[in-house]
Amino acid sequence: EEQTEFYSSTDSMTELIVMEKELMETLGAYIAAEETRLENLKRMLSCPVETLVSEDSIEELERHISNPFKAYKLVRGLRKKWKLVEEITTNSSSQDFLGVLKQKSQGLPSDGDVDGVALGLVRLQETYHLHPESVMKGGVPGLVGTGALDPDEMFHIATVAHQNWKYQYAFLWMQETLRQLDEGVESEVSKMEVLRILAPLSFQMGVLPVALNLTQQILEQDSSDLLTLAQFAHYKSLKESVLTPNGYKNPFDLSIMHNMSYEALCRGEGSKMTDKRRRRLFCRYSSGGGNARLIYAPVKEEDEWDHPRIIRYHELMSDKEIEIIKTLARPKLARAKVVDHSTGNKYSTEFRVSKSAWLAEDEDPVVVHVTQRVADVTGLDMASAEILQVANYGIGGQYEPHFDSKLTGDTEFELKGGRIATVLIYMSDVEIGGATVFPAIGAALKPQKGSAVVWFNLLQNGEEDANTLHAACPVFVGNKWVANKWIRAHGQEFRRRCSLSHTE
Numbered sequence: 001e002e003q004t005e006f007y008s009s010t011d012s013m014t015e016l017i018v019m020e021k022e023l024m025e026t027l028g029a030y031i032a033a034e035e036t037r038l039e040n041l042k043r044m045l046s047c048p049v050e051t052l053v054s055e056d057s058i059e060e061l062e063r064h065i066s067n068p069f070k071a072y073k074l075v076r077g078l079r080k081k082w083k084l085v086e087e088i089t090t091n092s093s094s095q096d097f098l099g100v101l102k103q104k105s106q107g108l109p110s111d112g113d114v115d116g117v118a119l120g121l122v123r124l125q126e127t128y129h130l131h132p133e134s135v136m137k138g139g140v141p142g143l144v145g146t147g148a149l150d151p152d153e154m155f156h157i158a159t160v161a162h163q164n165w166k167y168q169y170a171f172l173w174m175q176e177t178l179r180q181l182d183e184g185v186e187s188e189v190s191k192m193e194v195l196r197i198l199a200p201l202s203f204q205m206g207v208l209p210v211a212l213n214l215t216q217q218i219l220e221q222d223s224s225d226l227l228t229l230a231q232f233a234h235y236k237s238l239k240e241s242v243l244t245p246n247g248y249k250n251p252f253d254l255s256i257m258h259n260m261s262y263e264a265l266c267r268g269e270g271s272k273m274t275d276k277r278r279r280r281l282f283c284r285y286s287s288g289g290g291n292a293r294l295i296y297a298p299v300k301e302e303d304e305w306d307h308p309r310i311i312r313y314h315e316l317m318s319d320k321e322i323e324i325i326k327t328l329a330r331p332k333l334a335r336a337k338v339v340d341h342s343t344g345n346k347y348s349t350e351f352r353v354s355k356s357a358w359l360a361e362d363e364d365p366v367v368v369h370v371t372q373r374v375a376d377v378t379g380l381d382m383a384s385a386e387i388l389q390v391a392n393y394g395i396g397g398q399y400e401p402h403f404d405s406k407l408t409g410d411t412e413f414e415l416k417g418g419r420i421a422t423v424l425i426y427m428s429d430v431e432i433g434g435a436t437v438f439p440a441i442g443a444a445l446k447p448q449k450g451s452a453v454v455w456f457n458l459l460q461n462g463e464e465d466a467n468t469l470h471a472a473c474p475v476f477v478g479n480k481w482v483a484n485k486w487i488r489a490h491g492q493e494f495r496r497r498c499s500l501s502h503t504e
């Protein structure tokens with residue numbers, strides 16, 4: 001059974017806000033119905049069938065009901081009233097409400113979803129080198145109104161980081177949790193729970209004085225804990241020995257890990273473009289070599305990179321077209337899957353966190369128009385191209401370095417050839433993060449709504465171009481929508497436009 005997995009796409013996160021609003025309305029209606037019911041019950045309570053005065057003696061009561069009319073009224077009144085009370089009591093709308101809640105709750109986040117969002121946050125921290133404090137205290141430009149997390153939320157993020165072997169971030173979040181608890185902030189998690197994880201973690205991270213101090217704090221609470229006693233003795237002997245632990249790393253220094261060129265490029269560092277080369281990159285208007293559709297409205301073409309050639313076409317899609325494509329894709333978005341090379345099975349991984357959908361030409365004239373526009377500006381033959389793939393990235397959504405031409409079990413290869421070119425259309429701007437980076441050449445391309453970037457994955461000899469290894473950086477702030485048009489080799493033999501054919 002497929003999970004909803006909101007976190008892999010920002011679009012499904014917005015659905016959650018809508019759902020919360022609907023649930024609140026349903027809850028409001030339920031409460032109103034219950035209030036009316038209670039009001040009715042209270043009214044029953046305030047008008048007794050007969051008033052019993054405390055001084056009334058048995059004789060008086062007997063005299064009272066000796067009047068046959070009064071006796072009649074009493075019997076009838078009691079029957080009527082308490083039948084009504086029973087009716088009102090059983091007519092609770094709680095069953096209806098619970099039914100609605102149960103039906104809606106299938107779309108609400110599961111525990112797995114909550115963990116997934118936390119892992120997404122840690123992934124962002126890794127890529128963009130963010131300390132817990134800077135995330136919370138607005139130390140990140142563009143990230144406004146985050147607000148503080150409470151100790152239970154921090155403890156949860158720390159636990160998820162720990163379970164996913166992200167020890168440095170687990171350590172930092174646990175530390176922050178402990179700091180808050182020491183400041184007396186209310187929490188469900190106890191200080192002992194935090195200490196029992198943080199003490200050995202501090203040792204693992206190589207900060208022996210902290211490990212010793214925290215272990216001591218555990219023992220102050222529970223001096224009979226044998227395991228902790230043994231750990232304490234071990235840490236102490238290490239401290240007293242002249243040997244300092246090898247490979248000591250400052251656990252607060254986030255630059256020591258995740259410094260692969262892919263992540264550096266995502267942070268806007270490590271571009272390998274020199275000034276001299278940059279001066280030879282141009283921007284021009286092109287009519288696609290006399291294409292009738294472009295003569296009066298030439299396309300703005302910009303060199304993004306020289307070797308290999310990467311070109312950006314501006315205004316490939318209009319905002320209106322983008323809205324239509326997104327609307328068509330929305331109901332079809334499913335977590336993007338990666339193919340297992342040995343078994344051919346598809347599975348979802350952290351390697352590729354996004355939701356995608358395929359749109360065929362017959363779904364809407366706009367899809368046909370996009371294909372036509374791609375054909376016009378690139379001059380490539382679309383007969384062998386794949387249908388349009390639309391992707392939406394959520395919190396921490398990313399696609400780690402890969403080649404578009406490396407497809408396992410490619411059923412179209414025989415007939416249409418390899419994925420010779422990629423046309424990547426950006427259907428949104430992204431406030432922070434979400435760049436497309438090429439680690440082998442040190443290039444980073446920023447999403448720009450309506451524009452498309454194009455490169456050849458295959459060299460003229462048909463071999464894969466190792467320089468086209470690329471990745472989608474995690475989205476940090478914003479919503480990322482892209483569309484891919486993969487163009488196959490067949491039909492391009494005489495069409496590889498000179499502006500794009502600098503490769504050998």
Ligand SMILES: O=C(O)CCC(=O)C(=O)O
Pocket residue numbers: 391399404424434435436470471472473482484
């Ligand atoms: O979203 C991006 O920036 C790149 C996506 C990509 O490389 C792909 O879908 O193959």
Ligand SMILES: [Fe+2]
Pocket residue numbers: 402403404470
């Ligand atoms: Fe790709």
